[in-house]
Amino acid sequence: MIDGRGSFKSLCCATVIIGYHSDRTEHMITDxxxxxxxxxxxxxxATSADVIVPEGVRFVRADRLDTLETLKRAAVEHAEKVIVYTDSDAETFNTCLAIRELSPNVHVAAYFGDRDTAHRATKLAHVEAVVSRATETLVRAAQDPGASRVIMALSSATHNATVYSGILEGSCAHQTADIEHLLSAKDAVLLAISQEGDDDAVFKPFPQTIPSGTTLYYVAKKRFESNAWHQLMEKLNAEVLA
Structure with missing residues (x-):
């Protein structure tokens, strides 16, 4: 087990990180x-034996990352979410296809350096492809001093405020103003929304009403825990009925 040759096939609801980078993976786990x-x-x-495994993290070592047997050993079959960040776009793409074959519904976030490959992975493997935006961030920093620090802060849960998401619950559409008011009362700000099937997020100006099932992206000091989010949604639905 210490050497990474064990198996976690029976493990449920795990978060699986596929691929190892000495300068990034530990920070990813912290985040x-x-x-x-x-x-x-x-x-x-990971494929490497030279891995620093943070305390409490389970480690699986394999010769390849994209085989079904390897992914099963790493608890992917019954995982809650999977992050794929390998050494190449080709390996990441093949791993995403294998994950989807093994688990059709698990949420997968995968890093790609090439936009075309990321687009194909989104279309064929139905993963959330993350493409490097280093150049965009650099331009923002040049045109709007300090913008890069804001972008980085919004991306990391170790900073003062971060972007989180939640699903708008209920059986009917809700007034956007009511949603913003409830979030504001909890020191959160509605940043964007995304309806199912949409590739892009929508920022202000928002539509006057937002249908149930829409993903809400909000900025807050910490995530609304499950019970707190449900209570917020119940209050919102109660106001609609009133």
């Missing part, structure tokens, strides 16, 4: 834990 999204069971899958 996952700080994000307060129940990432208490983390499995790291």
């Amino acid at each position: 996952l834990i700080a994000g307060q999204d129940n990432d208490t069971t983390i499995v790291l899958l």
